Amino acid sequence: MAAKEEILRALRESGGFVSGEELSARLHVSRTAVWKDVNSLREEGYGIDSATNRGYRLVSCPDRLSPEEIGAGLGTEFLGRKAFCYASIDSTNEEAKRRALAGAPNGSLFVAERQTGGRGRLGRTWDSPAGTGLWFTVLLRAGSLPLRPTATTLLAGLAVCGAVRSVSGCDAAIKWPNDIVAGTRKVCGILAEMSAEIDRVEFMVVGIGINVNTASFPEGLREKATSLLLASGKPVRRVALLQEILRRFEALLKANAAALTPEFLKEYTRRCVTLGRRVGFRRGGRKLSGTAEKITPRGELVVRLPDGRRETVFSGEVSVQGIYGE
Amino acid sequence: MAAKEEILRALRESGGFVSGEELSARLHVSRTAVWKDVNSLREEGYGIDSATNRGYRLVSCPDRLSPEEIGAGLGTEFLGRKAFCYASIDSTNEEAKRRALAGAPNGSLFVAERQTGGRGRLGRTWDSPAGTGLWFTVLLRAGSLPLRPTATTLLAGLAVCGAVRSVSGCDAAIKWPNDIVAGTRKVCGILAEMSAEIDRVEFMVVGIGINVNTASFPEGLREKATSLLLASGKPVRRVALLQEILRRFEALLKANAAALTPEFLKEYTRRCVTLGRRVGFRRGGRKLSGTAEKITPRGELVVRLPDGRRETVFSGEVSVQGIYGE
Numbered sequence: 020m021a022a023k024e025e026i027l028r029a030l031r032e033s034g035g036f037v038s039g040e041e042l043s044a045r046l047h048v049s050r051t052a053v054w055k056d057v058n059s060l061r062e063e064g065y066g067i068d069s070a071t072n073r074g075y076r077l078v079s080c081p082d083r084l085s086p087e088e089i090g091a092g093l094g095t096e097f098l099g100r101k102a103f104c105y106a107s108i109d110s111t112n113e114e115a116k117r118r119a120l121a122g123a124p125n126g127s128l129f130v131a132e133r134q135t136g137g138r139g140r141l142g143r144t145w146d147s148p149a150g151t152g153l154w155f156t157v158l159l160r161a162g163s164l165p166l167r168p169t170a171t172t173l174l175a176g177l178a179v180c181g182a183v184r185s186v187s188g189c190d191a192a193i194k195w196p197n198d199i200v201a202g203t204r205k206v207c208g209i210l211a212e213m214s215a216e217i218d219r220v221e222f223m224v225v226g227i228g229i230n231v232n233t234a235s236f237p238e239g240l241r242e243k244a245t246s247l248l249l250a251s252g253k254p255v256r257r258v259a260l261l262q263e264i265l266r267r268f269e270a271l272l273k274a275n276a277a278a279l280t281p282e283f284l285k286e287y288t289r290r291c292v293t294l295g296r297r298v299g300f301r302r303g304g305r306k307l308s309g310t311a312e313k314i315t316p317r318g319e320l321v322v323r324l325p326d327g328r329r330e331t332v333f334s335g336e337v338s339v340q341g342i343y344g345e
Numbered sequence: 346m347a348a349k350e351e352i353l354r355a356l357r358e359s360g361g362f363v364s365g366e367e368l369s370a371r372l373h374v375s376r377t378a379v380w381k382d383v384n385s386l387r388e389e390g391y392g393i394d395s396a397t398n399r400g401y402r403l404v405s406c407p408d409r410l411s412p413e414e415i416g417a418g419l420g421t422e423f424l425g426r427k428a429f430c431y432a433s434i435d436s437t438n439e440e441a442k443r444r445a446l447a448g449a450p451n452g453s454l455f456v457a458e459r460q461t462g463g464r465g466r467l468g469r470t471w472d473s474p475a476g477t478g479l480w481f482t483v484l485l486r487a488g489s490l491p492l493r494p495t496a497t498t499l500l501a502g503l504a505v506c507g508a509v510r511s512v513s514g515c516d517a518a519i520k521w522p523n524d525i526v527a528g529t530r531k532v533c534g535i536l537a538e539m540s541a542e543i544d545r546v547e548f549m550v551v552g553i554g555i556n557v558n559t560a561s562f563p564e565g566l567r568e569k570a571t572s573l574l575l576a577s578g579k580p581v582r583r584v585a586l587l588q589e590i591l592r593r594f595e596a597l598l599k600a601n602a603a604a605l606t607p608e609f610l611k612e613y614t615r616r617c618v619t620l621g622r623r624v625g626f627r628r629g630g631r632k633l634s635g636t637a638e639k640i641t642p643r644g645e646l647v648v649r650l651p652d653g654r655r656e657t658v659f660s661g662e663v664s665v666q667g668i669y670g671e
Contacts, residue, residue, distance in 0.1 A: 113446060169543050196543075212547070213540070214539070216539075217498055334543055
């Protein structure tokens with residue numbers, strides 16, 4: 020570890036002042052070297068107080084998506100313990116799949132400031148400009164996946180929804196199966212992909228894209244998309260949001276390993292804006308619509324048609340009246 | 346294209362003698378250069394006759410897994426049109442997945458003389474020594490996959506079985522879903538893997554490993570495995586076998602795109618050694634056994650239990666009494 024990171028760690032661990040003398044003794048460098056590193060950290064955006072005879076104190080951290088910032092105080096067991104951070108990448112999902120084939124460990128996190136080829140479901144493009152969003156992917160290997168891999172996507176949805184509500188205060192809800200909306204507009208999309216044999220999933224990559232501090236959207240997107248900044252009126256620390264999502268997602272993965280629990284389904288149902296609304300979907304080439312009634316223990320959506328019959332929908336292409344531009 | 350490949354192509358196309366003069370005119374090189382290239386081809390294992398005043402004639406080709414040999418007279422539309430050939434690779438399935446992520450085209454073929462980390466189903470190791478086997482993988486992208494991706498594995502099984510019977514004369518049969526056996530021993534394993542969103546397969550890689558000219562097997566494997574050489578008593582040209590598999594597999598993919606056809610099911614049933622036999626499988630942690638009755642239009646295996654109930658098995662872990670060491 021570089022001396023700079025060690026200083027940062029010492030200041031973080033202390034929580035208060037640490038003398039220059041102590042730092043120089045701990046790191047086996049001169050006090051001038053300590054002073055230089057502190058200044059370099061300040062240039063990177065760290066707020067570090069200094070006081071004569073007392074030393075240095077960390078007062079603020081930049082909202083920087085680095086392995087150090089993400090790892091500091093994360094507290095998970097496997098999710099995000101290994102973080103790959105990029106200024107720019109084609110797509111965090113693609114990178115995660117490549118790294119998975121090359122042996123990246125379970126729980127690996129892939130974060131980029133910018134995606135040049137971000138994708139949504141069904142190959143759609145996903146806009147991911149630099150600096151204002153949180154674009155990341157987690158890699159889950161066989162042992163950490165729920166028994167039904169399709170459940171992963173619902174678990175991720177509730178993790179994001181809960182983290183967004185707790186960190187930003189924004190009144191976020193889930194559009195089944197895994198879009199996160201604020202009011203009628205989308206703030207987050209989730210794209211889960213898997214690499215599998217016919218009857219055994221080897222790994223999944225779960226890509227999550229959140230419009231965090233985006234100040235405005237281009238014409239055409241404005242009606243459909245919003246950001247946590249626009250929805251809550253205040254900027255949100257991306258690192259804090261990311262950490263909270265990782266913690267919640269890991270906890271949900273552990274609690275729902277064998278099957279979706281009644282507790283999960285209750286909480287998901289409470290946050291799911293789709294239920295009770297009129298929804299449209301396709302079945303065998305035909306367009307059907309009805310009222311979304313409930314989520315099954317397998318994570319499917321039950322829709323009551325006008326003639327009273329019920330249809331079970333098990334994957335994404337469902338439109339919800341009044342939500343997200345419909 | 347190098348002059349050498351052009352000479353080879355000209356000789357192949359002609360089928361008979363082509364004069365040195367004609368070759369030198371066609372390639373814009375001297376007759377001495379033609380003569381040198383012909384000798385170089387001979388060193389690579391091509392049998393090329395020469396006769397005064399008549400020129401050169403191709404009489405035999407080496408059984409070499411090169412793009413040129415595989416492509417010559419292949420006649421498919423997309424399967425194997427682009428061939429990646431390796432002397433040694435970790436696993437052709439892994440390479441295919443890596444290349445798929447990097448944009449390799451639909452139908453791409455990956456062949457290796459040797460795999461250093463070959464795998465069978467469920468992560469088992471698969472022995473793939475140099476020179477005597479045919480270890481390859483084909484990449485199928487969304488547009489070329491059957492509506493039910495699980496059908497792919499059955500189509501591949503019948504393609505291999507048919508090609509083996511036609512090229513080697515060996516009385517090969519299918520152990521459902523996709524092992525190929527000669528008598529009671531295995532000659533070929535198939536490992537299909539997919540990269541998919543929850544409800545959409547992006548691509549599949551179908552790995553096929555065939556013991557072709559293996560003269561002997563180590564202790565422990567001898568009871569379970571055999572080769573086409575051992576089963577039919579004569580060596581088999583790997584290139585010819587590979588081409589025949591690619592042709593049959595492509596034709597089956599096209600004919601069964603929407604669903605497994607009655608014709609396919611009839612032919613598969615005829616070749617399936619599992620049917621009518623006593624089979625064992627696991628269901629909900631319990632070991633069950635019964636008689637394999639039929640293959641459903643979805644490619645599943647129907648097993649009649651001793652108490653008369655029927656169970657439908659949809660994936661691989663089925664043992665067949667009397668076959669492959671059981």
